Amino acid sequence: MAVSRAKKIEQVEKLGAELKNVSSLIIATYSKLTVAQDYELRKTLRSSGAKYRVVKNTLAKLAAKGTAAEGALSELSGVTSLAYTKGDPVALAKAISKYAKDNPEFTFKAGVVEGRVISIKEIQALATMPSKEEIYSKLLFLMSAPAQRLVTVMNAVGKDLAVVINQGVEKNKFKEIEQPGN
Numbered sequence: 001m002a003v004s005r006a007k008k009i010e011q012v013e014k015l016g017a018e019l020k021n022v023s024s025l026i027i028a029t030y031s032k033l034t035v036a037q038d039y040e041l042r043k044t045l046r047s048s049g050a051k052y053r054v055v056k057n058t059l060a061k062l063a064a065k066g067t068a069a070e071g072a073l074s075e076l077s078g079v080t081s082l083a084y085t086k087g088d089p090v091a092l093a094k095a096i097s098k099y100a101k102d103n104p105e106f107t108f109k110a111g112v113v114e115g116r117v118i119s120i121k122e123i124q125a126l127a128t129m130p131s132k133e134e135i136y137s138k139l140l141f142l143m144s145a146p147a148q149r150l151v152t153v154m155n156a157v158g159k160d161l162a163v164v165i166n167q168g169v170e171k172n173k174f175k176e177i178e179q180p181g182n
Contacts, residue, residue, distance in 0.1 A: 008059060013080035015055065025069050026096055026123060027109040028081050041099050041106070048095040050085040068115035080109070089113045090131050097127035118179035 003011075019025070019086075045052045054142065055063075057076035064073040085092045093111075100106045111118045130138070168174055 005168070012059050012063045015053070015059065016065070016067065018051070018084070019064055019067040019069050020110075022069070022084040022088055023086055023114055024092050025072065025082060025084040025112040027072055027076070027093060027111065028083065028096070028105075028106060029079050029109055030081065030106045031079065032105050037103055037106075041103075044095050044099055045083055045092070048085070048091040049087045050092045050095065052081065052083045053099075054079070054081045056080075069112045072110045072112045072117045076109070088132050090126060090129050093123055093126040093129075094131070097124060116147070120121050 042052050057078075057080055060073050060076060060080060060082065064070045083092060083096050097110075100108065108120045108123055110120070111123045111126075113122075118126070
């Protein structure tokens with residue numbers, strides 16, 4: 001069934017509006033992907049906060065005009081799909097790289113991160129980076145570690161003194177001192 005010109009214009013406008021707001025985009029291609037595999041990919045990407053869309057190359061080129069994705073979408077050929085997000089680019093790269101590793105019929109063409117076109121190798125490198133949450137937790141640990149060590153050392157002095165006094169009491173080292181004249 002042919003898509004009418006009005007429907008194509010609507011699709012281009014909708015995709016263009018979405019592409020203006022994305023921070024990360026990964027362009028991929030596939031061959032012989034089953035419906036179940038496609039559903040699994042969409043489910044995986046949705047869980048990472050991303051959207052996935054199979055697009056016609058000419059419509060993608062038109063929708064990308066004036067956006068950061070224009071450079072990456074200008075030379076498309078073959079079957080094209082887009083995975084994009086407004087959120088964490090690492091989460092998107094991890095999710096789609098894991099899927100591509102499990103399904104060899106799914107491969108990357110290019111990507112865009114923060115307005116910069118990236119290659120397939122850079123997408124794979126991005127997928128190996130820790131997520132924002134992991135980086136934040138490591139940073140918080142590094143910031144709080146010196147304070148924790150200081151508190152531990154300060155508490156150790158009092159604890160050590162209490163242990164020494166307790167050992168002295170147990171060994172009767174503190175006998176009553178007789179006072180002269182009694």
